[in-house]
Amino acid sequence: MDVSTPMMKLNNAERRKSGGNFKVEIKDHIINEVGKIYNWIDKQIGANATENNRCDGCGKCCDFEKFGHKLYITSPELIYFKAKVGMGNLKTMPAGVCPYQSNNKCTAHKYRFAGCRIFFCKADEDFQSKLSEEAILKFKEICKKENLPYEYTELASSLNAIASDID
Ligand code: SF4
Numbered sequence: 001m002d003v004s005t006p007m008m009k010l011n012n013a014e015r016r017k018s019g020g021n022f023k024v025e026i027k028d029h030i031i032n033e034v035g036k037i038y039n040w041i042d043k044q045i046g047a048n049a050t051e052n053n054r055c056d057g058c059g060k061c062c063d064f065e066k067f068g069h070k071l072y073i074t075s076p077e078l079i080y081f082k083a084k085v086g087m088g089n090l091k092t093m094p095a096g097v098c099p100y101q102s103n104n105k106c107t108a109h110k111y112r113f114a115g116c117r118i119f120f121c122k123a124d125e126d127f128q129s130k131l132s133e134e135a136i137l138k139f140k141e142i143c144k145k146e147n148l149p150y151e152y153t154e155l156a157s158s159l160n161a162i163a164s165d166i167d
């Protein structure tokens with residue numbers, strides 16, 4: 001059964017095949033722009049709240065291997081995440097479960113990625129896909145403005161890359 005997030009289904013061609021070097025400068029305005037996009041996503045979800053995009057917080061979808069889906073992250077989000085979580089709290093992802101999950105709860109909830117915000121296991125896939133597409137355009141716009149390489153990388157590769165990145 002394919003229960004991939006819409007994020008996974010988009011932009012296959014643009015996805016990176018492996019983790020990469022995120023030797024990027026942390027810029028306050030990039031972080032602010034990503035924060036604005038997250039607020040925008042949260043508002044869109046709030047405005048379209050239905051019984052189907054209610055999350056019971058079971059945490060099952062953050063165990064990607066067991067749940068059978070994947071999460072992809074854009075490069076501006078990694079800059080944001082690294083800055084907000086802090087270098088000392090960056091974790092690698094050696095297994096299929098997100099290392100920020102503890103006792104089925106997200107310990108990085110405030111700073112979680114667009115795909116984490118958009119995915120609801122029972123929600124309308126069309127709504128999620130449209131929202132993902134719009135969010136990706138916004139992240140691409142940041143890259144264009146800031147001359148930052150746009151990358152769209154699977155969670156484990158992304159976390160492993162930033163955790164091993166030395167400023
Ligand atoms: S979206 Fe679904 S699987 Fe994921 S935590 Fe919420 S209820 Fe659980």
Ligand code: SF4
Nearest residue numbers: 062098100101106116
């Ligand atoms: S950041 Fe949080 S919500 Fe996203 S996959 Fe990890 S534990 Fe789940």
